[in-house]
Amino acid sequence: MNRIIEYLLPPQRSVAASEVDSLFTFINVAGFILFMGIMITILIFVIKYRRKSEDDVTPVITHNSILEVTWTIIPILLILIVFSWGFRGFLNLTNVPGNAYEINVTAAAWFWEFRYPDGSTTMNEVFVPVDRPVKFIMRSEDYLHSLYVPDFRIKTDVLPNRYTTTWFQATDTGDSNLFCTEYCGTGHSEMLAIVHVLSAEDFQEWLDGDSGIDEDMPLAELGELTFTNFGCSACHTLDGSPRIGPSLQGLFGSEIELDDGSVVEADEDYIRRSILEPSTQITAGFPANMPTYDGRLNEQQIDGLIAFIKEQ
Amino acid sequence: MGNQTVTADKKTHLQHHFVDADQQFESSKLGMWIFLVTEVLMFGGLFVAYIIYRSWHPDLFQLAAKELNTILGATNTVVLIASSLTIALAIRNVQLDKIKASINYMATTIALAGVFMVIKYIEYTEKFAKGIFPGNAYYYDGIDHSMASNFFSIYYMMTGLHGIHVLMGMALISWMILKAKRGAVHSSYYTPVENTGLFWHLVDIIWIFLFPLLYLID
Amino acid sequence: MADSTEKTLRIREFPIDENPKYTYLNHEKGILSWLLTIDHKRIGLLYLFSIVFFFFVGGLLALMLRTELLTPAQNILDADTYNQIFTLHGAIMIFLFIIPSIPAALGNFFLPMMIGAKDVAFPRLNLASWYIYILGALFAIYSIITGAVDTGWTFYTPYSTQTDMSVVSMTFAVFILGFSSILTGLNFIVTLHKLRSPGLSWSKMPLFLWSLYATAIIQILATPVLAITVLLLAMERILGIGIFDPAMGGDPVLFQHFFWFYSHPAVYIMIVPAFGIISELISVFSRKTIFGYWAIALSSLAIAFIGFLVWGHHMFVSGQSELSSVVFSFLTFFVGVPTGIKIFNWVATLYKGSIDLKTPMLYALAFLFLFTIGGLTGIMIGALSVNVHLHDTYYIVAHFHYVMMGGTVVAMLGGLHYWWPKITGRMYNEIWGRITCGIIFISFNMTFLPQFVMGSQGMPRRYFNYVDQFQGLHQFSTIGSYFLGFGFLLMAVYLVWSLFKGPKASSNPWKARSLEWMTSSPPPHHNFEYTPVILHGPYDHHKPAKEFRMGYLNKETA
Ligand code: HEA
Numbered sequence A: 001m002n003r004i005i006e007y008l009l010p011p012q013r014s015v016a017a018s019e020v021d022s023l024f025t026f027i028n029v030a031g032f033i034l035f036m037g038i039m040i041t042i043l044i045f046v047i048k049y050r051r052k053s054e055d056d057v058t059p060v061i062t063h064n065s066i067l068e069v070t071w072t073i074i075p076i077l078l079i080l081i082v083f084s085w086g087f088r089g090f091l092n093l094t095n096v097p098g099n100a101y102e103i104n105v106t107a108a109a110w111f112w113e114f115r116y117p118d119g120s121t122t123m124n125e126v127f128v129p130v131d132r133p134v135k136f137i138m139r140s141e142d143y144l145h146s147l148y149v150p151d152f153r154i155k156t157d158v159l160p161n162r163y164t165t166t167w168f169q170a171t172d173t174g175d176s177n178l179f180c181t182e183y184c185g186t187g188h189s190e191m192l193a194i195v196h197v198l199s200a201e202d203f204q205e206w207l208d209g210d211s212g213i214d215e216d217m218p219l220a221e222l223g224e225l226t227f228t229n230f231g232c233s234a235c236h237t238l239d240g241s242p243r244i245g246p247s248l249q250g251l252f253g254s255e256i257e258l259d260d261g262s263v264v265e266a267d268e269d270y271i272r273r274s275i276l277e278p279s280t281q282i283t284a285g286f287p288a289n290m291p292t293y294d295g296r297l298n299e300q301q302i303d304g305l306i307a308f309i310k311e312q
Numbered sequence B: 001m002g003n004q005t006v007t008a009d010k011k012t013h014l015q016h017h018f019v020d021a022d023q024q025f026e027s028s029k030l031g032m033w034i035f036l037v038t039e040v041l042m043f044g045g046l047f048v049a050y051i052i053y054r055s056w057h058p059d060l061f062q063l064a065a066k067e068l069n070t071i072l073g074a075t076n077t078v079v080l081i082a083s084s085l086t087i088a089l090a091i092r093n094v095q096l097d098k099i100k101a102s103i104n105y106m107a108t109t110i111a112l113a114g115v116f117m118v119i120k121y122i123e124y125t126e127k128f129a130k131g132i133f134p135g136n137a138y139y140y141d142g143i144d145h146s147m148a149s150n151f152f153s154i155y156y157m158m159t160g161l162h163g164i165h166v167l168m169g170m171a172l173i174s175w176m177i178l179k180a181k182r183g184a185v186h187s188s189y190y191t192p193v194e195n196t197g198l199f200w201h202l203v204d205i206i207w208i209f210l211f212p213l214l215y216l217i218d
Numbered sequence C: 001m002a003d004s005t006e007k008t009l010r011i012r013e014f015p016i017d018e019n020p021k022y023t024y025l026n027h028e029k030g031i032l033s034w035l036l037t038i039d040h041k042r043i044g045l046l047y048l049f050s051i052v053f054f055f056f057v058g059g060l061l062a063l064m065l066r067t068e069l070l071t072p073a074q075n076i077l078d079a080d081t082y083n084q085i086f087t088l089h090g091a092i093m094i095f096l097f098i099i100p101s102i103p104a105a106l107g108n109f110f111l112p113m114m115i116g117a118k119d120v121a122f123p124r125l126n127l128a129s130w131y132i133y134i135l136g137a138l139f140a141i142y143s144i145i146t147g148a149v150d151t152g153w154t155f156y157t158p159y160s161t162q163t164d165m166s167v168v169s170m171t172f173a174v175f176i177l178g179f180s181s182i183l184t185g186l187n188f189i190v191t192l193h194k195l196r197s198p199g200l201s202w203s204k205m206p207l208f209l210w211s212l213y214a215t216a217i218i219q220i221l222a223t224p225v226l227a228i229t230v231l232l233l234a235m236e237r238i239l240g241i242g243i244f245d246p247a248m249g250g251d252p253v254l255f256q257h258f259f260w261f262y263s264h265p266a267v268y269i270m271i272v273p274a275f276g277i278i279s280e281l282i283s284v285f286s287r288k289t290i291f292g293y294w295a296i297a298l299s300s301l302a303i304a305f306i307g308f309l310v311w312g313h314h315m316f317v318s319g320q321s322e323l324s325s326v327v328f329s330f331l332t333f334f335v336g337v338p339t340g341i342k343i344f345n346w347v348a349t350l351y352k353g354s355i356d357l358k359t360p361m362l363y364a365l366a367f368l369f370l371f372t373i374g375g376l377t378g379i380m381i382g383a384l385s386v387n388v389h390l391h392d393t394y395y396i397v398a399h400f401h402y403v404m405m406g407g408t409v410v411a412m413l414g415g416l417h418y419w420w421p422k423i424t425g426r427m428y429n430e431i432w433g434r435i436t437c438g439i440i441f442i443s444f445n446m447t448f449l450p451q452f453v454m455g456s457q458g459m460p461r462r463y464f465n466y467v468d469q470f471q472g473l474h475q476f477s478t479i480g481s482y483f484l485g486f487g488f489l490l491m492a493v494y495l496v497w498s499l500f501k502g503p504k505a506s507s508n509p510w511k512a513r514s515l516e517w518m519t520s521s522p523p524p525h526h527n528f529e530y531t532p533v534i535l536h537g538p539y540d541h542h543k544p545a546k547e548f549r550m551g552y553l554n555k556e557t558a
């Protein structure tokens, strides 16, 4: 029994999970018993009372009060249990503890940006401390999105016109998937992120180390790191196949045709502009939905990216 | 009965699948009422939107309502109520076989409806002149509220949909006049006129709700 | 009405013409006699063709979805195409197929016959509703050709107000289809109130009609709200009135409220007629009076009523207030109770019956199996905390396919086989019927059971790429869907075959008791050549068929 349930559900990695799972289990078991009860009765009847001859006479049984009351009461009892149980679970999913560590989340087509109290940001990956309530304060820049972490059993829509919040307390260190579960167009199924749960110490260390980028690493490497961390790969491949944006393979120095027909050469400036104000020069045949990275990247990272793209 | 349908009673326009005229009359009456219910629910949706927005931005509704011309609105209300009366009289007269009178009353109703539309036209043009358009096109700056355009979007949706219904009503009534001229309706068969009347009353009632909700806010 | 006619009532046997020369099918010929017909039976068939067509279209789209999902990465479709395809699949299946399916096709055909009427109250309106339906369909097709609708069938704002413009024509399509649905509902209500034959009291009305009655009420009350919603959406798109657009101070969640206020009751528009069919099948094929007639009849109305109060259960994580989430969750469960009552009554009807596992009965049993799963999983996702985890995952997808495909579609197939002899005058091949039913039952479970598992493991819906972990289950599901398609092909084959080669059907092959079987098959143009007066209930199976009489209204003395 438990084995089945364990197979059915993702690993429990937040304090809220067990509460949810126990209800999930209860409904499954109760439902299964109910279902089997009904099906077996049907089976018995179908076999026992199958038609013997064309002129069978059947009794007239129009109703039976006791039976009918029972099969009204029992479901009512069951749903009352299920409701109050679900209600309890819902409360501790929605009531955020006061001491929670707050992270601001910005969702945009099609990536996640996480902003920490100390101002540092990460993209498409978020680092959180273990055994400590963490609160996401979420806003969307465009459509509806929805932040979903199966391992934590949390999900909340992200709206453009107001903040929504969700919280969790991770129970063990490691990585978990984060999905966007509100349909948001082309990149919906690409809009993933990783939740890195770190021990208290590692987390502090990471904060101080500021997103693992140290000042004196070779530009190209820094660029590569930025490229993955800031979700460029969500839209750009490096193998020549276009995704949402054009592939960056062999981009540097090539002739780019823009949607206004003009042709430009992809030099440093062009790449820089493409990153900081993408909407000014739209590559022909692609949507103008690359977000601007102005203010999201520091000078060094931009230089890094350019260096990195040169190499492709 | 199969062949009876062929010789179905011409005078009462009894269709073959009805047993008798009463049954047919009751059916179409019930049908009409159900249709009216759906109409009410459709406007109901708009009223809900209205209520929600008003509860969100009461101040906006205060301000914006001042832009609406209460005098014209009130006149229109009177006009429609009058038209409801005339259509009622029209029905009464068909039932009494006073076809001529009935036709006149229906004509008056259409005339009144016309007046209503003209006044609405005046109101709209006046607003457009100021730049009060629905949605994006809106560029009037006489109201200092960031969402002024929303009020007028709702205003145009509601009055617009209502206006369309007035036009449909006019069309229906004209059709009834033709029927009457052809002598197709009379004391023993006046269902279509009656139903048209019902529809017209609905159009009237909806306006009676719209007027205070949109014009008389404070 | 009944009493006024009592005095002129004559009891008399009407020998049923077993192979009539003239039937509704051949009394007039030519394509026009079909396109301009106001005969409810022919209109019913027009609807039947239309919905079957769209079911196949929607199904093929589904197979494309499944094929794309064979691999975690892209294989046959790119992201945008995939999004358009599931949108079309959903929109077509909901608005063009399942909503009109049972009421407009089978209901149109049998409702008047079951109350001994010659037609529905407003035959012209009835035809009009079909043309409106077609118009709506054309709009839908137009928006498919001219552009790309990729919003999902739910048209959520603000995405739907910013993506491709052809959303507008799509919403108009939905708007128009809504009207067709309203007209059908209106027609049915009036017909049931005013056109019942003498002696056919409400308590003698077949349960199929009770269910259509409940459905019609939902159609009347809910559809106008959908109409205004999509109208607002269109205006949003054309004029940018900004009621739902956050950029202009509007609220996207408000749109969701509007949408689900219709679309939840709509799910009962889909399932309640199916309940009606099941009641007929269970009783007829166990030759037994239905157990708890009133319980079943009234529970339909109860479901219709409660169904209006639960729409918020689609929005538990949408950012609506927590209080409303709690209330909606509470109310949601109560739909389960009347539904359960139906199921238990059906089971009780089998007790001491004389059960014959003909194809329609097999479908009825398949329905009990599949719908109960679908329904109980509905309870699962109705529970607040669990819903947070399962919302917008494949668990939801599985849930609604179990209720819609496993519930409505399976019940409709049962009804189709049950009434096939009456509609066509031919019998289909019983063996193939049973085999196909088996194939569909098994392959359906193959397709959608894995989706429950994926869902609870956290596979989000509307995903065109997915994480590798789910590949095995996805592939299993895809294989199942191919078998499913094969099953439907098989059915198409033997049903069409029966039209030409099938043996002639007698007027009442199942020894059923309701009125539609008291006339020849296929029925004559006017259903009954007289106004029948009903003396027996529709489920009086304890009386031998030969004692089954019908009076008639004596016109001369009336
Ligand atoms: C035919 C259509 C149909 C039907 C009949 C139902 C029936 C039910 N549905 Fe479903 N539903 C859909 C079609 C349908 N649904 C669709 C299309 C969606 C997704 C829309 C989208 O997002 O695209 C959806 C989504 C949906 C959600 C939202 C999920 C989400 O997005 O987060 C919920 C949540 O509460 C829900 C609940 C229910 C419930 C409680 C019932 C109940 O009516 C079920 C009642 C039946 C039973 C309970 C089983 C029989 C009863 C017994 C055996 C007796 C014992 C019972 C108890 C102990 C309770 N449905």
Ligand code: HEA
Binding pocket: C055, C056, C057, C058, C059, C060, C062, C063, C065, C066, C086, C087, C089, C090, C091, C093, C094, C097, C098, C151, C152, C153, C154, C397, C401, C404, C405, C409, C447, C461, C462, C463, C464, C481, C482, C484, C485, C486, C488, C489
């Ligand atoms: C009545 C409603 C209905 C029905 C019957 C179906 C039937 C099917 N549906 Fe679907 N479905 C929906 C309503 C319905 N669906 C809705 C509302 C959505 C949500 C859309 C959205 O998210 O906006 C959805 C979404 C949906 C998804 C999720 C897409 C996603 O979220 O990414 C999937 C994926 O597996 C799917 C699959 C199927 C399959 C395999 C069938 C099968 O049962 C189909 C079986 C039928 C056939 C196969 C056709 C008949 C046979 C032929 C045409 C002959 C040719 C066949 C062969 C040669 C093999 N449907």
Ligand code: CUA
Binding pocket: A110, A144, A145, A146, A180, A181, A182, A183, A184, A185, A187, A188, A189, A191
């Ligand atoms: Cu963002 Cu889906």
Ligand SMILES: [Cu+2]
Binding pocket: C263, C264, C267, C310, C311, C313, C314
């Ligand atoms: Cu619902």
